[in-house]
Amino acid sequence: MERRHSNVSLQALIDDALAETPPGRVVWVALSGGLDSSLLLTLTAAACRRHPRPIHALHVHHGLQVAADGFEAHCRRLASRLGVPLFIERVTVDQTAGLGLEGAARQVRYAAFSRRVAPGETLWLAQHRDDQAETFLLAALRGSGVRGLAGMPPGREWQGRHLVRPLLARSRAELEAEAVRLGVRWVDDPSNADEAFDRNFLRRSVLPLLQSRWPHAAQALAGSAQRAAEAELLLDELAHCDLTAQGGDPARLPLAGLRALAPARRRSLVRYACRRLGLAPPPSARLENLLIQLEARHDARVRLDWTGAEARVWRGKLYLRPIHATLGVGWCTEWDGAPPLPLPWGEVHMGLAPADGRAVRLTLRARQGGERLRLAGRGGRDLKRLLQELDVPPWERERLLVAWHDQTPVAALQPDSLRWVAVAEGWQASIGRG
Template identity: 35%
Template structure:
């Protein structure tokens, strides 16, 4: 540990295990010249929580007066679980975020956690009962790096009896959380109703389950290593996955590489239901979409899978609205601005530019309209005009990026969403001109089924 980082943090609830860890860490730190900071999170869930915080603060203050290098930092959680989220899951997520924030404020690169062997065995059982795979069955790692911090559980191989003996030896005062006896919570129900019977039938259950967790960690590490190599080989562009190469993998490697790639796209956990759905639908799909969350979706086009912002339906848009919107837009196309166009479910943005735009004089005669049979688009000055469908295909524009109105005069296409400005409408150097950008709010009609409209 460098001189600049001679600070160690210990997560302390005030209970027996964390109090013992804080005491042992502070004893060792005194001889090493290391500062210890006790991190306490007030969850606001128990009427006695104020007393628990006061207990941690008093204990640290008493040891500090005796010359021990320890201080306390406390924080109270704000908010509450979201609809459908368990109190346990919310408290755990928010607790670790609060611990990380306090450790960073204290300048501590290392956070110690007081989990022991019984905790690890319980976690393995709970994960197994939830149908977890190797990642879940790996339970708690001895050491992990998250958010630039090292999280270490130094007592993960220690039995609870050893910690109890330490507390008795040094006569350490600690709190007793009465909520630990509330069997509405999964872990408490396992601890009080199941664990005694399990140990009575299998005396070696604790050590055996911990060994199983260790083997699951090794298996998951191997899965991650192979999946990372597969995803690296399948990456056809930044963030895009080649489905053709993915289909050449075995079924097990398909599933592992897909999970690995999805974890790279999202910060939150990836639902196993989505993985199962993709494993079934991807092999036979040509162009498709799958909702990922409220903001993002997965898109398949021309054999490449990507994660992108999810288009949301405009509340004023209806499938037949655009077909009747043939009149000039209710705003001047020759003026800069950001113009919502509810009839087509999107927004048109016009901006002044020095080059690469459309002459203002031409836009004064333009209108918004639907695509029509015979419409052609010219990509470059010396290229030949071709049908919109052929130009979309040549430019690899997916079906979901082709929606929205054309900008055209009576005899000339000016702008096409997904293709841009027609080369025949480019402004001459020095001519007043505007750039054009269309952003559609329209999702595909069959997004929830993982399909897309037929190309046209």
């Protein structure tokens, strides 16, 4: 990437990036008001005059300092001068969430991105090569593996949106020189001078010292991040092969197959399976603890959790799953059977209706025990025995929901995996995308 673009002007770089975006789709530019994003928006607006694309700017107002209103005012002036529609997202940063100030701000910022940027659209971020070098150093100092050392990718899919960093291969010095040449104005965030933040300390004290001895330090560190990213791709390919050999289901990994792998491949497969499921991989210490517990006797009830996820062992399989919200005692809801189905943690696109299509009123409540369903061709079946036949894990049986019509159970739903376990004779269930 860097070698290919080293002799290309920044404007040509942005023109090329814009030309590669799908025609007619909105390109958003995340605009903080600082040097990098102000220049990126300026170059993008110029590119749009040659390669017409709808372009919007998005400013996230964190409200963390008095200067925040000044950032917003600058963004409004810049967007107005460039003729770019600007959207403001005001957020509240929860500093008690245990993520640290920077982590909490990043979390609400990306939540704001997902609210404003529609799936299929593109969001441009203004990080550059020096940012990548800092990210690599931070990851190394935290003892990260290859994935952490890979830093920020130049582009990736995120929740159905395209995140692109078109300036990632260029240095901050290049960006500043171009901004000065074009007369671009920007605002400096006062918090960037606070070296109590790790990234600021690296930027202001560590990297300049490294560059005084090794002038190309930032370029070299960013290059190492790129090679780590290539190594991560190879590791993912190997983990994909291992997953396929284990049956291809990332949520259920056979213990026998896991135990047959070398420890490094076992760790890689569990991390890869978690990412495939949209779960945070377990921290190193948790992962090592989990691998030790995989050697437990066959009937052991193994359970281990970490941020937003958990692992369980049952009947020779390792189950990886999100931690779901609990249902309150006595929870129930009335429902007409038409999608969507309201659950405490959100609506899901599921339906249940009589085969004759008549309107009904259903009650959905937690399984109590003793329910029986009349199944087509099988007659009355005890739900408990049916769950055993279907190999439903015990923790999912405990969370099963039963749909009732006129005091008669007509269907059983697994809310965690969003599937109908059983549907009574004369009834039709559906599941699909909202």
